[in-house]
Amino acid sequence: MNIKINFLLPGCILAQDVFKLSNSPLIKKKTVITPHHIEILKLFLVKDVHVEPKLVNGKTFMPKDIINEKNNVQKPLVKKRENKTFIDLYLKAVQQYKKLFTNWQGGTKVEAFSVRKIFLPLFETEPSKEELMQLHHYSTKNDYIYYHSVAVSILSYMIGKRTGLENAEVIQLGLAGLLSDAGMSKLSFNVFDQQSQLTSTQYEEVKKHPIFGYRMLEDVPGFRKEALLGILQHHEREDGTGYPIQVNSKKLHLYAKIIAIADVYHAMTSERYYRKKQSPYKVIASLKIDQFGRLDHNLIETFTHMMIDLSIGSKVRLNNNQIGEVIFQQVKYPTRPIIKLDDDSHIDLTKHVDIVIEEELI
Structure with a gap:
């Protein structure tokens, strides 16, 4: 929808690039709008922008008026029922996961039913390649961990499908991906408020989050041993240089190998306080070169073909x-x-x- 700047809110998602005075976008499409972006748009005298119908928190965006594209006049926005896209489901899942994570920080135990309730709608509605390539755009700096966890779950279960796993295994893999960073809720400090790189002491504690996550789930019915291993080992590497136990490829479970690829990819393509997001194409190329010997080569090939479909004429x-x-x-x-x-x-x-x-x- 096309709206005037006066109706733009933080959390809106740009549907088109915004150009002003040059061939380079002032702000690129899929950018999640912040107060700073609104100031920039006003500074450059941008009058209107195209935004998506959903806010980044998954709620429907209902501005007072939208611009009629044909005659450039404003008209009241009529609320209508629309089919939910996969991205709608993703954004809703992020907000649901955020609530669970906050509860875990307060001491609430993990319940398998609540976690499955978040994951299953994502599993039942398979995303397109275009939607998979868009996931990283929606992550915000403040809520990165929630977007990241849900995205890792989606990417993991999609890789699992590509490798020929049975549905029951794919579900356990997706749940493990969703909960891979659940142990972050047990850190002694709020890692998400960090606007600079961690100190060595903080980093050593963060490296224990797979163990914390494993312990949170080891006595919870509904999660198989394979899923627990996926959570415990997702930061381990093929050459034994990972953490927290430094096991190598011989002892790494398939789930952990898959989650590791999804985790690295989404982290590198997402905006962080201390790191700019990178192009998915650049990151995928980096996985094959920079991570050679550390991540499973065959699974990277599977992931690459799952994500990229640049046919002739694209x-x-x-x-x-x-x-x-x-x-x-x-x-x-x-x-x-x-x-x-x-x-x-x-x-x-x-x-x-x-x-x-x-x-x-x-």
């Missing part, structure tokens, strides 16, 4: 804001095809490591 935007069309796909480097730019020149992304695909244009 329109993409690069990180230098150039627009182009995929004309040749490199089998070994699916994130780095040959692209024909709008000026009819060609660029082979395998030969330009500083240039990456920012997004596919639908």
